[in-house]
């Protein structure tokens with residue numbers, strides 16, 4: 001039976017990395033952030049991607065996955081749209097086996113890219129993270145899914161658990177996802193920059209030049225002021241971080 005691996009979570013939690021490691025397995029194909037079909041392009045080829053050109057011609061809404069199975073010819077699709085609403089909607093319209101993986105991350109660390117022009121963290125940014133977590137948690141339970149931590153992306157055990165859950169064989173080589181072909185709709189630019197750089201698509205690549213080819217998670221929140229941390233604590237961030245086992 002065909003399966004859809006659905007990666008749930010908040011933005012800035014490393015979901016694209018998880019997507020690409022899983023879809024390095026030959027049974028799987030990444031569709032990336034399919035919910036943004038109207039505004040995203042293939043992370044590797046851009047808007048010229050032959051798979052997505054074909055997809056757009058063939059798509060009869062709401063059969064998004066049905067079309068993707070045809071275009072990509074895989075038994076398992078990996079959708080890292082993250083959004084709980086999209087998952088609910090897809091599951092209502094398309095009858096596949098859904099394997100839900102909820103990726104969580106230290107709420108303070110993920111604020112790295114959430115500062116506004118004036119460099120302050122807004123309360124709504126924290127409340128949205130807390131609310132999204134509870135929606136995703138409920139849905140993960142409903143689908144019998146699993147929760148994994150972004151910080152554990154460095155451990156083979158994390159992927160052994162994930163692959164086992166999906167029902168496919170894990171091999172540590174999949175963590176070098178840049179060595180495989182991927183055509184998902186771009187989520188994280190950083191993740192796809194590794195794939196593009198490895199295939200010689202980018203002559204200069206900031207991330208690779210600085211960090212090299214690796215999956216080291218970015219941990220720490222030294223960029224936050226005391227005031228930012230106070231906002232985080234007051235709007236439910238500390239409580240949720242504790243619940244997730246972060247200090």
Ligand SMILES: [Zn+2]
Pocket residue numbers: 042043044045046049050051182183
């Ligand atoms: Zn492509």
